[in-house]
Amino acid sequence: MASVTTTKATHNAPHLAAPDINPSFTKGVFLGEIREDLVFPFPVMSPEETESLRMIIDALRSFAASNIDSAKMDHDGKFPDEVRHGLHELGLMGLNIPEEYGGFGASAKVFNRVFGELGGTDPALTVYFGAHESIGCKGITLFGTDKQKSEWLPRCATGEIVAGFCLTEPGSGSDAQAMASTAVLSDDGTHYVLDGRKIWISNAGYAGMFTVFAKVPVTIDGNIKKRVTAFIVDAHSDGIILGQPEQKMGIKASDTRTVTFEKVRVPVGNVLGEVGQGFHIALEILNSGRLGLAAGSSRGARRIMTEAAKYANQREQFGRSIGSFEMIQRKFAQTAADIYAADSAVMLTSEMMDRGAIDFSLETAACKVFASELAVHAASEAMQIAGGIGYSKEFPYERAMRDSRINMIFEGTNEILRALIALSGLQQPGERLRKLGSAFKDPLHSMGEISSYIAGRAKRVVKKPEFTRVHPSLAKEADRVATLIHTLALAVESAVMKHGKKIVERQFIQERMADAAIGIYMSTAVLSRTTWEIERAGSVDAVKPEMDCARLFLADRYRQVRRSIRRISRNQDDRMKAVAERVLETSEAAPIAPSDRV
Amino acid sequence: MKIAVCIKRVPDMDVRFKIAAIGNAVDEAGLKFDMNDFDSWAVEAALQIKDRDAATEVVIVSLGTDAVQETIRKALAMGADRGVELKTDHIPFDGLAIARALAAELKDGGYDLVLFGKQSADSSNGVVGAMVGELLGLPLVTAISKLEISGQKGSAKREIEGGQEFVEFPLPAVLTIDQGLNIARYPALKGIMAAKKKPLEVKPAQLGAQTVTVTQMELPPERAPGRIIGEGVAAVPELVRLLQTEAKVL
Ligand SMILES: Cc1cc2nc3c(=O)[nH]c(=O)nc-3n(C[C@H](O)[C@H](O)[C@H](O)COP(=O)(O)OP(=O)(O)OC[C@H]3O[C@@H](n4cnc5c(N)ncnc54)[C@H](O)[C@@H]3O)c2cc1C
Numbered sequence: 001m002a003s004v005t006t007t008k009a010t011h012n013a014p015h016l017a018a019p020d021i022n023p024s025f026t027k028g029v030f031l032g033e034i035r036e037d038l039v040f041p042f043p044v045m046s047p048e049e050t051e052s053l054r055m056i057i058d059a060l061r062s063f064a065a066s067n068i069d070s071a072k073m074d075h076d077g078k079f080p081d082e083v084r085h086g087l088h089e090l091g092l093m094g095l096n097i098p099e100e101y102g103g104f105g106a107s108a109k110v111f112n113r114v115f116g117e118l119g120g121t122d123p124a125l126t127v128y129f130g131a132h133e134s135i136g137c138k139g140i141t142l143f144g145t146d147k148q149k150s151e152w153l154p155r156c157a158t159g160e161i162v163a164g165f166c167l168t169e170p171g172s173g174s175d176a177q178a179m180a181s182t183a184v185l186s187d188d189g190t191h192y193v194l195d196g197r198k199i200w201i202s203n204a205g206y207a208g209m210f211t212v213f214a215k216v217p218v219t220i221d222g223n224i225k226k227r228v229t230a231f232i233v234d235a236h237s238d239g240i241i242l243g244q245p246e247q248k249m250g251i252k253a254s255d256t257r258t259v260t261f262e263k264v265r266v267p268v269g270n271v272l273g274e275v276g277q278g279f280h281i282a283l284e285i286l287n288s289g290r291l292g293l294a295a296g297s298s299r300g301a302r303r304i305m306t307e308a309a310k311y312a313n314q315r316e317q318f319g320r321s322i323g324s325f326e327m328i329q330r331k332f333a334q335t336a337a338d339i340y341a342a343d344s345a346v347m348l349t350s351e352m353m354d355r356g357a358i359d360f361s362l363e364t365a366a367c368k369v370f371a372s373e374l375a376v377h378a379a380s381e382a383m384q385i386a387g388g389i390g391y392s393k394e395f396p397y398e399r400a401m402r403d404s405r406i407n408m409i410f411e412g413t414n415e416i417l418r419a420l421i422a423l424s425g426l427q428q429p430g431e432r433l434r435k436l437g438s439a440f441k442d443p444l445h446s447m448g449e450i451s452s453y454i455a456g457r458a459k460r461v462v463k464k465p466e467f468t469r470v471h472p473s474l475a476k477e478a479d480r481v482a483t484l485i486h487t488l489a490l491a492v493e494s495a496v497m498k499h500g501k502k503i504v505e506r507q508f509i510q511e512r513m514a515d516a517a518i519g520i521y522m523s524t525a526v527l528s529r530t531t532w533e534i535e536r537a538g539s540v541d542a543v544k545p546e547m548d549c550a551r552l553f554l555a556d557r558y559r560q561v562r563r564s565i566r567r568i569s570r571n572q573d574d575r576m577k578a579v580a581e582r583v584l585e586t587s588e589a590a591p592i593a594p595s596d597r598v
Numbered sequence: 599m600k601i602a603v604c605i606k607r608v609p610d611m612d613v614r615f616k617i618a619a620i621g622n623a624v625d626e627a628g629l630k631f632d633m634n635d636f637d638s639w640a641v642e643a644a645l646q647i648k649d650r651d652a653a654t655e656v657v658i659v660s661l662g663t664d665a666v667q668e669t670i671r672k673a674l675a676m677g678a679d680r681g682v683e684l685k686t687d688h689i690p691f692d693g694l695a696i697a698r699a700l701a702a703e704l705k706d707g708g709y710d711l712v713l714f715g716k717q718s719a720d721s722s723n724g725v726v727g728a729m730v731g732e733l734l735g736l737p738l739v740t741a742i743s744k745l746e747i748s749g750q751k752g753s754a755k756r757e758i759e760g761g762q763e764f765v766e767f768p769l770p771a772v773l774t775i776d777q778g779l780n781i782a783r784y785p786a787l788k789g790i791m792a793a794k795k796k797p798l799e800v801k802p803a804q805l806g807a808q809t810v811t812v813t814q815m816e817l818p819p820e821r822a823p824g825r826i827i828g829e830g831v832a833a834v835p836e837l838v839r840l841l842q843t844e845a846k847v848l
Contacts, residue, residue, distance in 0.1 A: 051668050052790050055675055058632070059784035091787025104787040 015096075015108060015353050016142060017287040017361035019424065024359035025352075025524070026366065026517050030425035032489030033465055034482065038358060039524050040469040042344075042532035043351035045109055053110050057117050059090055070122045073253035074399055077245065079125065084206070087129065087159070092118075094157025096133055097141060101153035108288070108353035112295040112346055119296020120303040123403035124253035126296045131202035131254075132156070134289035135411070136163025139211045139230055143273040143281050148232060152209060161208035164235070166198040166259055167282055174416045176228075177279055181214035183229060183266065192216070192271070194231065194239075194264040200410075204242055204257035207235040211285075212261070213278050227276035231266050239264040250402030287361045290411045291349055294367035297407050298342035301371070301378035304400040305335050308382035315387075322385070331381040333552060335374070340549035341522045341557075342371040344529035362424055365417040366518040372407035372414065379404045421517050422510035426503060429492050471531040473540045473547075477554040481523045484561050488516050491568040498569075508573045512564040519561035526550050599654040599747075601644040601711045602704055603678065604730070605637035606689070607662055607669040608720040615817065622812045624720075633669050636715025638782040640775040643745055644713055645677045645783065655679050659703055661696055661803050662689045674793035675785030681796070684803035691721065692808040697729030699803040705734060710750075714774040716741045724774075731772035739765055741776040 028035040045053065067086050073079055087093065096111045097103025106114070115134075118126040137156040140148055155161040172178040181196020194214055201210075210233045215226035233240075243258030273281050309332060312323030322328050345367050352360040379400040383390035390397040408414045439446035464486040470478040492513060499506050530550040533543045540547060583589060609615075609629040616625040633641070641658070648654040658673040660666040661684040670681035684699050704712055712734070714727030731738030743762075744755035752771060756763045757778070785793070827836050841848045 048794070051671065052794075054668075055672055055785050055790050056787065059786070062784055089786060090784060091790075094787065099791065104791060 015288045016284055016356075017359050017364075018284075018357075019287075019359045019361045022357050022359035024362055024424075026362035026421065026521055027359070027425055027428060029485050029517055029520055030429055030489060030492050030513075032486055034467060034485060034524075036467060036469055038352065039348060039528050040531070042528040043109065043347060043354075044532075045107075049107060049110055053113055056090075056092075056110075056114055060092070060114070060117055060121070063087075063090060064121045068122055068125065070124075070396070070399070071393075073122065073124060074250075074403075075252075077247075077252045078255070079128065079253050083125065084128065084159070087125070091157075092129060093132060093159035093162075094153075097137070097153050097157045098149075101141075101149050102157040103153065104157075108291070108350040109347065112291055112350045115292040116295035116299035116346070120299030122253075123296065123300060123406075124251040127202055127251050127254040127406075128162075128206075130289065130292050130296070131165060132163045134292045135165035135285050136203060136207075136211060137161075137209065138285050138289060139165075139272050139281055140232060142284060143230070143277075144232075147269070148272070152232060156209070162203050162206040164201050164203040164207040164210045164259075165285070166201050166210045166212040166233075168200050169197060170199055174413055176213070176282060179213060179215060179228065181212070181261065182226070183214040183216050183231060185216070185268070186265075189268065191268055192231065192266045194233065194261045194266050196261050198259045198261070200246070200256055201259045202254055202256050204259050205245060205255035209233065210235050210259065211272065212266075213282055214261075216275050218275065228278035228282075229275045230272035230278040230281045232270040232272055233261075233264065233266055237264050237266070249405065250399070251406055283361075286411055287364055288353060290368040290417075291346065291353070291360075291364040293407050293411055294342065294349075294364070294371035295346045297368075297371035297375035297404065298339060298346060300400065300404055301335060301342070301375045302339050304379050304382040304397065305332065305339070307396060308332075308385040311389075312385055322387075328385055331385060334556070335378045335381055337549045337553040337556065338370075338374045339378075340529075340546070341526050341553045342367070342374055345370065345522050345525035348525045348528060362421050362517070363521060365412065365421050366521045368407070368411065369414045369417050369421075369514075370518055370522055372404070375404040375407060376401070415511075418511050418514035418518075419507065421514040423504065425513065425517055426492060426496065426510075429489070430496050430503070433493070433496050467527065469531065470527045471534045471540075473534065474527055474530060474550070474554075477523075477551065477558075478527055480554070480558045481520060481527065484516065484520055484523075484558065484565065487562075487565050488513070488520065491565050495568055506573075508571065508576060509568050512568050516561045516564040516568075519557045519564070523554055523557050523561075526553050599647060599651060599710045600657070600708055601647065601654060601713060602657045602659055602707060602709045603637070603640050603644050603673065603713045604659045604661075604700055604726070605641065605669060605673060606634045606715070606718045606720075607631050607660065607666045608634045608718055611719050617815050617817065622814055624815070631665065631669070633672055634715050634718045634720075635782075636717060636719075636775055636777070638673075638715075639777070639779050640713040640715050640773075641673045641676055641678060642780045642782040643775055644711070646780065647711075647747060648677065657682065657707070657709075659684065659700060661686060661699055663687060664800075667798060667800075670798055671793045671796075672785060674796045674798070675789040676783055677789060679796065681798040683798065683800045685800055686803045686805060690805060690808050691812045692810040693723050693725040694729055694810075695805040695808045697726050697733055699805045700726070701730050701733035702804045703801070704730065710769045711747070711752075712736070712770070712772045714772070716774045716776045727772060727774035734772065737767040737771040738773075739767055739771065740774045742773055743776045743778040745773070745775075745779060 023035060023038065025035050025038045063086055067083055091104060094103030095106045095114055099105035118129055137152065140152050152161065156163055167176055169179050169181060171180055183192040183194045185192055194212065196214055212231045212233045213228055214231065216229045217224050218227050239262040241260040241262065246256040248256060312328055313321055315322050349360055349363045349367050352358040352363060383397040383401060386395060386397050389395050435449060439449040465482050467478040467482055495509055496503055530546055533546045534540055537543045609631050613629065618625040644656045648656055656678040658670050658678045658681040660670050663686065666683055670683060674681055682703060684703055690696060712730065717724035728738055728740060739754050741756050742754040743757050746753050750769045751766065752769060753764065753766045756765065757776060827833050827840065838848065
């Protein structure tokens with residue numbers, strides 16, 4: 001009964017990472033390879049896509065200008081119905097639902113651009129849209145049967161049904177597999193009985209449909225095992241109880257509640273994918289969904305820095321505009337370079353989704369981590385530029401700080417995503433070495449394996465990878481990124497040899513590996529984008545604004561990544577662990593202050 | 599009912615324009631183009647009639663380069679039925695030439711209404727609609743801010759200096775639309791998808807002879823920046839002096 005198939009049925013479906021099957025740029029980086037065909041040429045939209053996109057963005061902007069009052073929605077903690085219905089009427093709720101099911105069938109490039117536009121408009125509304133489309137009903141698009149698709153998607157596309165995604169539970173957040181919710185097949189085999197409590201569920205108050213994850217007991221070889229399974233649940237079913245809206249720091253208008261399921265009957269026809277496939281389904285949904293968060297964060301950063309730039313021009317101190325002071329200029333320059341990188345990476349990663357048969361799971365994670373931290377940082381810098389008014393509720397800066405912060409927490413915390421990047425990246429180098437380990441136990445019969453490993457390693461050690469498609473004017477920068485890739489691969493290999501299986505526990509090191517991989521991916525996206533910009537404009541001089549941002553970013557990132565890699569082997573980790581453990585043991589944040597010794 | 603709406607693709611006016619090297623045209627590099635606002639209200643007026651009577655056919659006509667197809671498709675995305683591009687290598691200044699080309703297209707079309715915007719945001723001539731009315735020999739009402747059509751009769755309101763004017767006219771007629779008639783709808787995703795499948799015909803524009811040409815364009819003179827000359831009463835004498843000697847307004 002419980003055959004746990006993985007990617008078989010979905011291999012060629014669009015918007016799937018399918019990490020077990022498809023090539024990945026970042027996994028290549030951990031092996032010291034540059035899989036250039038995955039990141040070059042930089043993608044462009046078709047003229048038709050560009051035209052539709054322009055119309056969508058124009059419509060959204062006109063709609064927002066006359067209908068969306070973010071300050072008021074933040075204050076009231078809810079959206080006026082006209083705003084939600086306006087989005088529905090524009091058709092945005094069906095943006096990435098396939099055309100044959102009443103949606104627009106947007107490519108990932110178009111979808112993420114629109115997501116970004118919303119992110120720069122109102123982050124709470126973006127969560128409404130994202131919880132519905134990126135995660136709420138995305139599972140049906142990716143894994144639903146034709147019957148499930150035609151039953152649910154057309155109504156999701158119009159907004160008649162708003163969707164929600166129920167994964168998190170009181171005892172199971174980052175560790176989603178630890179969930180306690182259960183779904184037990186009824187005696188007559190017609191339905192499952194769903195019990196459990198889900199928390200932090202976005203859109204719960206409006207939802208007409210939930211994608212719910214719960215464990216189904218399955219007998220395997222006489223033992224009962226519980227297998228995570230995804231269900232499509234009618235939100236109006238008997239036994240579903242909604243909590244009160246959570247009072248939150250930011251994205252206040254977004255509706256977030258506890259959803260309790262008490263003996264909810266779910267028809268067997270509503271199992272999404274197969275019994276036991278639920279965890280895989282959750283991961284695939286989130287793998288693609290998080291790119292939207294990156295797009296929204298990047299636009300959010302752009303919007304608030306644009307606001308700050310206007311202010312810096314107009315505010316005078318010491319007889320000149322504050323924008324003329326270099327400490328203020330430094331903030332604009334660095335965020336501009338980072339936004340340039342984030343935009344480039346979001347576009348590049350969207351293209352990986354659109355091309356299909358590419359594992360983009362680490363790239364979407366990298367984009368989400370980078371862009372969410374950028375948005376929080378940019379909001380803080382913008383607030384600082386604005387000075388006192390930055391702290392006032394009458395201006396958008398403090399809201400930007402509150403609204404942007406959630407993106408570091410949901411759809412995989414940034415810690416979990418860093419671990420994902422590092423551990424997935426380590427998998428292949430680790431496997432190669434493990435094979436080698438067992439080979440040495442029986443060296444006479446494993447000469448082939450040993451020599452091929454040594455040959456491979458020699459190749460990696462001797463041969464630094466190369467970018468061949470970067471514009472010559474960026475040759476030096478490209479060479480440096482290649483150096484980073486080379487040194488990261490070597491550092492990874494040494495770390496695996498040194499720590500063996502325990503590397504799984506060494507998060508100090510994983511964090512640095514992930515930061516290095518993220519920096520390398522962002523840099524690669526910048527190389528690809530800038531090469532395209534130059535070729536498109538016909539000369540380097542014609543793209544000076546882009547080129548300056550690219551150079552600034554690449555130089556900065558090079559130093560940061562180099563430092564991360566160096567600290568994989570040379571670090572203060574033992575000391576860091578001792579200090580942290582003492583803090584945790586004593587629940588005292590630092591050694592007692594001198595003034596407390598009384 | 600059959601309605602033609604003539605629309606123009608114009609640059610977004612909220613930018614600083616540059617004059618092209620030839621000296622008699624705007625440098626189009628980097629400009630964003632969209633449907634002329636007045637024309638979008640004309641499209642909306644037609645679509646509102648169609649909303650009430652589904653048998654109405656709304657045809658969009660635009661004269662210009664192939665770039666106008668995007669603008670036509672926007673109108674189709676809003677809900678119009680089909681489009682006609684009257685192709686030229688550039689949009690001439692001579693309103694009469696444009697009017698002739700449009701009239702040639704509209705003449706045998708069997709239209710009950712031909713709608714225009716009152717004027718275009720870029721050249722602001724405000725003549726093409728009226729000239730088409732003349733060339734087609736149809737009743738013409740300009741600058742309409744309220745419109746009602748019932749059967750083969752129409753009534754309209756016009757804003758005039760210091761008041762309003764109410765007029766009646768028989769169909770077919772040519773109308774030009776003023777601000778305030780309506781708020782144009784946004785194209786929704788469904789409309790954008792549908793627009794891709796709607797017919798868009800491309801024909802050469804029959805401009806005929808052009809007699810009026812632009813010889814030169816100039817930007818308005820740069821305004822001198824404002825100056826703060828002091829604060830409070832102490833600054834008044836200096837202010838008066840400057841207003842007399844520099845600004846020469848006192
Ligand atoms: C506004 C809002 C909306 C949300 N919407 C939804 C929704 O629609 N649907 C849904 O299912 N969920 C939703 N969530 C839940 C969200 O996804 C979780 O809060 C998130 O996954 C973290 O889980 P947690 O809160 O249990 O934190 P925990 O998992 O308890 O994590 C606490 C801290 O420990 C760290 N941590 C945990 N495990 C590890 C590890 N192995 N290594 C290193 N660090 C670790 C985390 O990074 C974090 O810093 C929402 C949350 C919020 C706040």
